[in-house]
Amino acid sequence: MTRRRPSYYVLWALPGIALVLLLTKCGMTAPDYDKTVCAGPPLRTTAARNDAMENGYPINQRYDCIDKAMYEEMLRREAAAKEEHQKAVAERERAAAAEAALTLAQARRGFQTAIAAPAQEGRPLPQPPANLFVRSDYASTNNLVLPAFITPNPKDGRKHPAIIWLTGGDTNSLDDFWTPGPPSNDQSASAFRKAGVVMMFPTLRGGNQNKNHREYFLGEVDDVLSAAEHLARLPYVDPARIYLGGHSTGGTLALLTAQTSGRFSAVLAFGPVSQVERYGPSLVPVNFNLFDAKERKLRSPIHWMHTIAGPTFIIEGAQGNSEDLAELCGKSTSPLLRCIAVDGANHFSVLDRVSRTAAARIATAASGADFSLSVEEFQKKGNSPPE
Numbered sequence: 001m002t003r004r005r006p007s008y009y010v011l012w013a014l015p016g017i018a019l020v021l022l023l024t025k026c027g028m029t030a031p032d033y034d035k036t037v038c039a040g041p042p043l044r045t046t047a048a049r050n051d052a053m054e055n056g057y058p059i060n061q062r063y064d065c066i067d068k069a070m071y072e073e074m075l076r077r078e079a080a081a082k083e084e085h086q087k088a089v090a091e092r093e094r095a096a097a098a099e100a101a102l103t104l105a106q107a108r109r110g111f112q113t114a115i116a117a118p119a120q121e122g123r124p125l126p127q128p129p130a131n132l133f134v135r136s137d138y139a140s141t142n143n144l145v146l147p148a149f150i151t152p153n154p155k156d157g158r159k160h161p162a163i164i165w166l167t168g169g170d171t172n173s174l175d176d177f178w179t180p181g182p183p184s185n186d187q188s189a190s191a192f193r194k195a196g197v198v199m200m201f202p203t204l205r206g207g208n209q210n211k212n213h214r215e216y217f218l219g220e221v222d223d224v225l226s227a228a229e230h231l232a233r234l235p236y237v238d239p240a241r242i243y244l245g246g247h248s249t250g251g252t253l254a255l256l257t258a259q260t261s262g263r264f265s266a267v268l269a270f271g272p273v274s275q276v277e278r279y280g281p282s283l284v285p286v287n288f289n290l291f292d293a294k295e296r297k298l299r300s301p302i303h304w305m306h307t308i309a310g311p312t313f314i315i316e317g318a319q320g321n322s323e324d325l326a327e328l329c330g331k332s333t334s335p336l337l338r339c340i341a342v343d344g345a346n347h348f349s350v351l352d353r354v355s356r357t358a359a360a361r362i363a364t365a366a367s368g369a370d371f372s373l374s375v376e377e378f379q380k381k382g383n384s385p386p387e
Contacts, residue, residue: 033063033065034063035068036068037060037062037063037065037067037068037069038060038063038065038066038067038068039057039065039066039067039068039071039072040065040066041065042063042064042065043059043064043065043066049064052066056074057071057074058070058071058074102307103259103260103304103307103309104256104259104260104298104304104307105260105261105307105309107294107297107298107304108218108221108260108298111294111298113215113218113219113295114291114292114295115215115216115218115286115291115295116213116214116215117206117213117214117215117216117285117286118213121209122173122206122207122208122209122210123173123175123208123209124208124209125147125174125203125208125209126149126174126175126176126177128149128176128177128178129178130152131152132151132152132178132193133149133150133151133152133178133199133201134149134150134151134152135147135148135149136148136149136150136200136230136234138202138226138227138229138230138231139226139230140205140222140223140226140227141219141222141223141226142212142219144205144210144212144223146202146203146204146205146207146210146223146227147202147203147208147210148200148201148202148203148227148230149174149177149200149201150198150199150200150201150231150234151193151198151199151200153234153235153236154236155236156236158236159235159236159237159238160196160197160198160236160237160238160241161197161198161238161241161242161243161265161362161363161365162197162198162199162200162231162234162237162238162241162242162243163189163192163197163198163199163200163242163243163244163245163362164199164200164201164202164224164227164228164231164242164243164244164245165177165189165192165199165200165201165245165246165250166202166224166244166245166246166247166249166250166251166253166254167187167201167246167247167250168187168246168247168248168249168250168251168271169248169249169283170207170249170283171204171207171220171246171249171250171253172203172204172205172206172207172208172210172214172220173203173207173208174201174203174207174208177201178190183349183352183353184348184349184352185348185349185351186351186352186355187247187348187351189245189247189351189355191352191355191356191358191359192245192355192358192359192362194359195359195360195362195363196363197243197359197362197363198231198234198236198237200227200231202223202224202227204220204223204224205219205220205223216276216284216286216299217252217253217256217276217284217299218298218299220253221253221256221257221260224244224253224254224257225257225260225261225263228242228244228263228264240265240367240368241265241362241365241367241368242263242264242265243264243265243266243267243268243362243368243371244257244258244264244266244267244268245267245268245269245270245358246268246269246270246272247270247271247351248270248271248272248347249279249283250270251269251270251271251272251314252269252272252273252276252301254267254268254269254272255267255269255272255301255312255314255328256299256301256304258308258309258310258312259301259304259305259307259308259309260307260309261309261310262309262310263310264310264368265310265311265365265367265368265371266310266311266312266313266368266371267310267311267312267313268313268315268354268358269312269313269314269315270315270316270350270351270354271315271316271317271320271321271324271347271350272301272314272321272324272328273301273321273324274300274301274302274324274327274328274331275296275300275302276288276296276299276300277296277300278324301328302327302328302331305328305331305332305334305337306332306334308332308334308336308337309336310336310368311336311338311368311371312334312336312337312338313337313338313339313340313373314328314329314337314338314339314340315339315340315342315350315354315373316340316341316342316347316350317341317342317344317345317346317347317348317349317350317353318341318342318343318344318345319344319345319346319347320345320346320347320348320350321347322341325339325341338372338373338374338375339375340354340373340375340378341375341378342354342378342379343378343379343380344380353378354373354378357373357377358373361373
């Protein structure tokens with residue numbers, strides 16, 4: 001049998017075939033690994049390649065590795081994004097700290113409320129006995145002129161201490177505010193006028209038959225401060241001895257006023273709430289969830305306990321709104337604040353218990369600095385005062 005010689009072409013191809021087999025055996029069919037191009041070692045397995053792609057790493061197809069230039073660019077972008085995030089967090093923290101340091105007066109400045117309840121046909125103004133109260137209208141912000149009733153001039157040539165009293169319930173309006181009730185529920189605060197303290201009962205925007213919009217604890221603070229300036233101008237009132245008191249909704253408004261201004265010798269806030277949304281729709285017909293959160297915050301005393309600007313007493317019966325009392329007083333370390341829980345009293349009977357003592361002290365105090373109420377004097381013997 002004759003052996004056939006390899007053809008010319010086969011002989012020529014043998015060296016190339018051998019080289020391919022050699023490179024394949026040595027694992028060098030792809031270009032050599034290049035550290036200037038690759039970030040890390042080559043991706044030897046399909047699993048390693050898939051992991052890299054799932055983590056978002058760019059693959060250099062020539063060297064079968066994570067592309068170094070693209071990887072470093074990705075790291076630069078991640079670092080820049082992290083830095084921007086840290087700056088944003090720091091700015092939010094700075095803004096929150098700045099807002100927390102604001103006083104209520106500063107936070108209110110320039111704020112335009114979206115809550116303004118249209119005036120309704122309210123009750124006519126009451127007609128108190130002329131020997132007890134006379135009408136004396138006062139000017140407030142936004143060119144408002146609002147009715148008020150004030151103790152008549154005793155014409156004794158003296159300047160008397162005075163108190164503005166804010167009624168509970170519909171604080172903007174007045175009805176029969178002069179007739180004393182029983183000790184269990186005397187909302188007339190008549191103890192003050194009986195002690196010789198000049199009293200002022202203001203109506204507020206939208207109250208009674210006033211046609212202006214109510215703002216529910218916002219613009220009404222301006223009304224109270226305007227009423228104080230009106231009262232201070234009366235010839236028989238000592239402008240350095242003007243007090244503020246209020247019960248229930250009136251107590252909340254009194255507390256917000258104390259957090260806004262130090263105008264008063266002392267503020268007596270009976271039974272306020274800590275957050276305005278705790279009032280039912282019959283008193284505050286506003287769904288605050290529909291408005292900017294600042295609307296609720298500016299009307300809620302709990303957020304402004306650090307801004308009490310003058311001597312302030314939060315007073316409540318131990319059987320009254322004690323939860324609000326504890327919440328408000330637990331939020332403040334102000335030396336200007338005193339919290340008094342009265343043993344054996346509720347939200348209404350506390351008025352008679354404390355007003356008689358407060359009225360006597362206001363009547364005899366030479367200045368606001370001389371007025372004080374202590375926790376202990378309204379506790380039953382043997383009980384320790386609340387913290």
